[in-house]
Amino acid sequence: MSAPGLHPLWRPYTQMKSAAPPLEAVATRGSRIVLADGCELIDGIASWWTAVHGYNHPHIAAAVADQLGRMPHVMFGGLTHAPAERLAQRLTALLPGALNHVFFTDSGSVAVEVALKMAVQLWLNRGETGRTRVLAFRGGYHGDTMGAMSACDPEEGMHRRFGAYLPTQVFCDLPRDAERSAALDATLARHRHELAAVIVEPLVQGAGGMLTHPPEVLATVARLARRHGLPLIADEIFTGFARTGTLFACEQAEIVPDILCLSKALTGGTLALAATVATTEIFSAFWSDDPAAALMHGPTFMANPLACAAANASLDLFETEPRRAQAAAIAARLEAGLRPLARLAGVRDVRVLGAIGAVQFAQAPDLAALKSRLVARGVWVRPFGDILYLTPALTVPDDDLDRLIAAVAAETEAIAAALA
Numbered sequence: 001m002s003a004p005g006l007h008p009l010w011r012p013y014t015q016m017k018s019a020a021p022p023l024e025a026v027a028t029r030g031s032r033i034v035l036a037d038g039c040e041l042i043d044g045i046a047s048w049w050t051a052v053h054g055y056n057h058p059h060i061a062a063a064v065a066d067q068l069g070r071m072p073h074v075m076f077g078g079l080t081h082a083p084a085e086r087l088a089q090r091l092t093a094l095l096p097g098a099l100n101h102v103f104f105t106d107s108g109s110v111a112v113e114v115a116l117k118m119a120v121q122l123w124l125n126r127g128e129t130g131r132t133r134v135l136a137f138r139g140g141y142h143g144d145t146m147g148a149m150s151a152c153d154p155e156e157g158m159h160r161r162f163g164a165y166l167p168t169q170v171f172c173d174l175p176r177d178a179e180r181s182a183a184l185d186a187t188l189a190r191h192r193h194e195l196a197a198v199i200v201e202p203l204v205q206g207a208g209g210m211l212t213h214p215p216e217v218l219a220t221v222a223r224l225a226r227r228h229g230l231p232l233i234a235d236e237i238f239t240g241f242a243r244t245g246t247l248f249a250c251e252q253a254e255i256v257p258d259i260l261c262l263s264k265a266l267t268g269g270t271l272a273l274a275a276t277v278a279t280t281e282i283f284s285a286f287w288s289d290d291p292a293a294a295l296m297h298g299p300t301f302m303a304n305p306l307a308c309a310a311a312n313a314s315l316d317l318f319e320t321e322p323r324r325a326q327a328a329a330i331a332a333r334l335e336a337g338l339r340p341l342a343r344l345a346g347v348r349d350v351r352v353l354g355a356i357g358a359v360q361f362a363q364a365p366d367l368a369a370l371k372s373r374l375v376a377r378g379v380w381v382r383p384f385g386d387i388l389y390l391t392p393a394l395t396v397p398d399d400d401l402d403r404l405i406a407a408v409a410a411e412t413e414a415i416a417a418a419l420a
Helices: 058-070 082-094 108-125 146-150 178-194 215-227 249-253 280-284 305-320 323-343 367-376 398-419
Strands: 025-029 032-035 040-043 099-105 133-137 170-172 195-200 232-235 259-262 274-279 347-353 356-361 387-390
Touching (some): 082 305, 099 280, 108 195, 108 274, 195 215, 215 232, 323 398, 367 398, 387 398
Parallel strands (some): 133 170, 133 195, 195 232, 232 259
Antiparallel strands (some): 025 032, 032 040, 099 274, 259 274
């Protein structure tokens, strides 16, 4: 075997030996990425679903610049600062029910890790041992760190090769019908003594394939978790901040989870920040004179002032600009442009929910070739598995959105024609 070439940068989810060289981005503006050769690509996935306001929004840029000049970072152990205090207050005011206590981290995976840790320690603080597992759902994805990986789909997910390394969780199908609801109920009863919580992606299992489910399914999950006395963790890292049409996906099922995870769009796609938000009931189990009852977690850059400033500016935009209306308008355009593709040969399904549109093929296409053709069409869209999807910025101009839809439609039609 020949010696590996020199690759100082190890890239995500990439076989470095055979991958095509990455494209060099030199600037961003609006919904576009500018490449080193001067070409512009319309970003159809908002930089992994983060840039909900588009790139370089002047309000966020000004807030970050102002904070940078005053205090870019300070440790959060024993200190506090106004950007974090204000952001926590605003998030708890926006979230439903008694989700009143915010723990900041710096990535979605870690937000999930903290949620799992909260759930396990909740029972320990109540004097119950042995509750160290969670019930998760097939098709789910919750992150790339150890605990988060263990709650991802164990068979179809990207982390299945790590099975022997990971904690063993309990898995069920989402309760999409009476039979699967009964199965979930029975599984919760059977494993109740060892379960710490139930974790779910509300309405959309994102990296699992943009798999959608109606609010009634989410409501059933919440009802059964409560019936068995188990905290419900809602992973809204992808679905939060109007991606599904409401500010938070949980609103559509009229449920209040016990713990909720946020990241990605929290700062409008500018800086790394995440939050794990718990209800007062959960927080109360940690409120004690016993030091051992404290939540023993503390990322070095938690509540980073720069990131908190960006997040506060992002929330300003949700208050002053019509993001939910924009999500509804994107949904209508995605429906009109993608739904007709469902009749084509080789297309298994077309799904649209809020500002999410996905075409699922009967079998995975040649992804490398498909990505190259999409770039040649002037769009940045990253299909995975058997899914070709769009999750653009909520501010995407109509012309750019139409070009994204046209590119997806043209490639889908070409794949269908090759199968004919």
